[in-house]
Amino acid sequence: MKARVVAHRDFSIGAVDPRVYSAFLEHLGRAIYTGIYEPGHSTADGDGFRGDVLDIVKKLNIPLVRYPGGNFVSNYNWEDGIGPRESRPTRLDLAWRTRENNEIGVDEFARWCEAADTEMMMAVNLGTRGHDAALGLLEYCNHPGGTYWSDLRKRNGRAEPYGVRVWCLGNEMDGPWQIGHKTAHEYGRIANEVGRAMKGFDAKLELVACGSTHNNMKTYPAWEAEVLEQCYDTVDYVSLHSYFENYEADTQNFLAKSVVMERYIHTVVGAIDYVKAKVRSKKDLYISFDEWNVWYHQRRQDHDKFSTWDWPLAPPLLEEIYNFEDVLVVGCVINAFIRRCDKVKIACIAQLVNVIAPIMTETGGRAWCQTIYYPLLLASLHGRGEALHLFVDVPTYDAPAADDVPYLDVVGVHDAQTGTIALFAINRHPTEALDLSVELAGFPKATLVEHTIIHHPDLQAINSADAPNTVLPRSQTGTLVEEGSVRAKLVAHSYNLIRLSV
Numbered sequence: 001m002k003a004r005v006v007a008h009r010d011f012s013i014g015a016v017d018p019r020v021y022s023a024f025l026e027h028l029g030r031a032i033y034t035g036i037y038e039p040g041h042s043t044a045d046g047d048g049f050r051g052d053v054l055d056i057v058k059k060l061n062i063p064l065v066r067y068p069g070g071n072f073v074s075n076y077n078w079e080d081g082i083g084p085r086e087s088r089p090t091r092l093d094l095a096w097r098t099r100e101n102n103e104i105g106v107d108e109f110a111r112w113c114e115a116a117d118t119e120m121m122m123a124v125n126l127g128t129r130g131h132d133a134a135l136g137l138l139e140y141c142n143h144p145g146g147t148y149w150s151d152l153r154k155r156n157g158r159a160e161p162y163g164v165r166v167w168c169l170g171n172e173m174d175g176p177w178q179i180g181h182k183t184a185h186e187y188g189r190i191a192n193e194v195g196r197a198m199k200g201f202d203a204k205l206e207l208v209a210c211g212s213t214h215n216n217m218k219t220y221p222a223w224e225a226e227v228l229e230q231c232y233d234t235v236d237y238v239s240l241h242s243y244f245e246n247y248e249a250d251t252q253n254f255l256a257k258s259v260v261m262e263r264y265i266h267t268v269v270g271a272i273d274y275v276k277a278k279v280r281s282k283k284d285l286y287i288s289f290d291e292w293n294v295w296y297h298q299r300r301q302d303h304d305k306f307s308t309w310d311w312p313l314a315p316p317l318l319e320e321i322y323n324f325e326d327v328l329v330v331g332c333v334i335n336a337f338i339r340r341c342d343k344v345k346i347a348c349i350a351q352l353v354n355v356i357a358p359i360m361t362e363t364g365g366r367a368w369c370q371t372i373y374y375p376l377l378l379a380s381l382h383g384r385g386e387a388l389h390l391f392v393d394v395p396t397y398d399a400p401a402a403d404d405v406p407y408l409d410v411v412g413v414h415d416a417q418t419g420t421i422a423l424f425a426i427n428r429h430p431t432e433a434l435d436l437s438v439e440l441a442g443f444p445k446a447t448l449v450e451h452t453i454i455h456h457p458d459l460q461a462i463n464s465a466d467a468p469n470t471v472l473p474r475s476q477t478g479t480l481v482e483e484g485s486v487r488a489k490l491v492a493h494s495y496n497l498i499r500l501s502v
């Protein structure tokens, strides 16, 4: 099979916002406790943060980490997690039927973010709480001093404000499972009122309103229109979530699901434009895709487990083990964010450690990288710059999830500062290699820096603590770059990064 791609120096979609390489950490399972935090672990620092995990996280160069939930946030009292640890209460978390002892709260998490060279993206509880809790937390985090909450932060050991810029107004409020679930009208109103008060404190805050939890929700896409009619001029982003599954064990259909997600983005952009016209606004709104990943390997078993268990503290939950097939899906999803960089400004892989995560830990033991860590790593390291508007000519296939799925999913990112182009290319074909030719108009002196491939003959191949290197990026030979064009062979079912110096 052949694919012809044309990239032109002058045709770009726009700048890729580095925040599309962000992540999510929730007080859920072992994400926080024995994930990022395990006092007594051989690598733990003075705060109890695992150094082995920090090292792996830092390599990803993650701009934002969304916190503290997720479903958890909708019944969370942030005040429980500040001040002397011995006086912090243990509470029931009704979202996951666990106990939360509040050993980690906003101050500790902020310290972890500093150690990990990343920033907090904070969610406020609009389930069981509202204005008061959100405004108190904002003042605690961002006000310099001389008020109740900011002085309390100082007494708790942090003199300078944290300056949290991006705030999520609740989580998945369209979902009947959400504590404090609301209708679109109810949610739009509270998002607008809380958001207006927050912007009254600081007009430069960036606020994220909940969009649809996924594109199968009964209320999608009317939810977006109705919510935004209430809060369009107050908020800056609409939050979307997608989790991909392959219960049918149909790889070609699984690989089509990023195309469905791209159409979901397209539809929500349409809803945003509709409301913009309706409310006669000049402002543009963008998308924060703040939860996405593959999630199905353990999902049903986990649901049975947590719906009956007896309120354990940080139990193993949602500990998906990812395979090579998932690498291809994750690669296609990230490509979709790059292609829609005109509208998608933030995206958070859900989650970061232990819970549906690229990084795993053993309690008291090793930390290791799952298969899906690697496409995220390569994109975060090399997918920064201007996304090129590519012409792509390649055969397509029809799947139950979507028709016209291209066998080649490819994006190109031009980084003028380093003088490089990164092409991220996934061959969706199950059996045929793909002869790729890329014409580089306006880049006559291009040379090859690397062709890195992630491939395994077994789609089910996994990494584990004992065998962490089963699925890894490796160098591919045979790729030619001459006279402004690239010729490469992309192995069937493979993820490829071709980097050029231009």
Ligand code: AHR
Binding pocket: 026, 069, 070, 071, 072, 171, 172, 291, 350, 351
């Ligand atoms: O990431 C796991 C859960 O998935 C989050 O708590 C929730 O927001 C979503 O449904």
